Amino acid sequence: MDGGSVSAGEGQAPTSWEELYNINLIPSELFLKFRKEVQGIRVGLNLEFCNAPTNDFRANIVLKPLSPERRWKFMYEPVHQDIHLLSKKIPVTRFLNLQVGIGHNFRMNAIGWKWKLTTCLGGDGVSRIRNKASIGLCPGIDFRFGWRADYVIPEISGGLGSDEPLFNMNSGRLQASLDRVEAIFTQSDAYC
Numbered sequence: 001m002d003g004g005s006v007s008a009g010e011g012q013a014p015t016s017w018e019e020l021y022n023i024n025l026i027p028s029e030l031f032l033k034f035r036k037e038v039q040g041i042r043v044g045l046n047l048e049f050c051n052a053p054t055n056d057f058r059a060n061i062v063l064k065p066l067s068p069e070r071r072w073k074f075m076y077e078p079v080h081q082d083i084h085l086l087s088k089k090i091p092v093t094r095f096l097n098l099q100v101g102i103g104h105n106f107r108m109n110a111i112g113w114k115w116k117l118t119t120c121l122g123g124d125g126v127s128r129i130r131n132k133a134s135i136g137l138c139p140g141i142d143f144r145f146g147w148r149a150d151y152v153i154p155e156i157s158g159g160l161g162s163d164e165p166l167f168n169m170n171s172g173r174l175q176a177s178l179d180r181v182e183a184i185f186t187q188s189d190a191y192c
Helices: none
Strands: 021-024 029-038 041-050 056-065 072-077 082-087 096-105 110-119 127-138 141-152 155-157 168-170 173-187
Touching: none
Parallel strands: 021 173, 029 173
Antiparallel strands: 029 041, 041 056, 056 072, 072 082, 082 096, 096 110, 127 141, 141 173, 155 168
């Protein structure tokens, strides 16, 4: 079977366990992040390599304060000639965050703003978990993994004296993937 899964049609039973449970460990995004902490501000160079669905490369320069109450971050993308000033993710509820930003594209000479509501839960008709896990290899070198799991929980049901069968089992579904891998290299006066 190839990297993606083939979903069964409506009312049609899946033909194999591979269609029900699929875990993809090949990330679609790879990041190299180089950071330097200077007088309360982090200066970063981010290199992003996307391999699916299209091969793409992005680079940007990021400036943001190091303080825990930081409220903004500045990004410049030299290839696309974009600058952005983004707010910190503002918690609206326990699982819902709002982020707003303003930007300018020098190539198109256009100014615009955008907003984004994000959550680690939810999806389109299926439950979804999205999360990031970090591993500190040594001071100044960290790895971050972004993963996603779309799932339908297995269900067992039945009935007696009704139109339902005595025993019915839906085995559920799981589509999990490792979406991004980040290697983060930070140079700070504390590490020297």
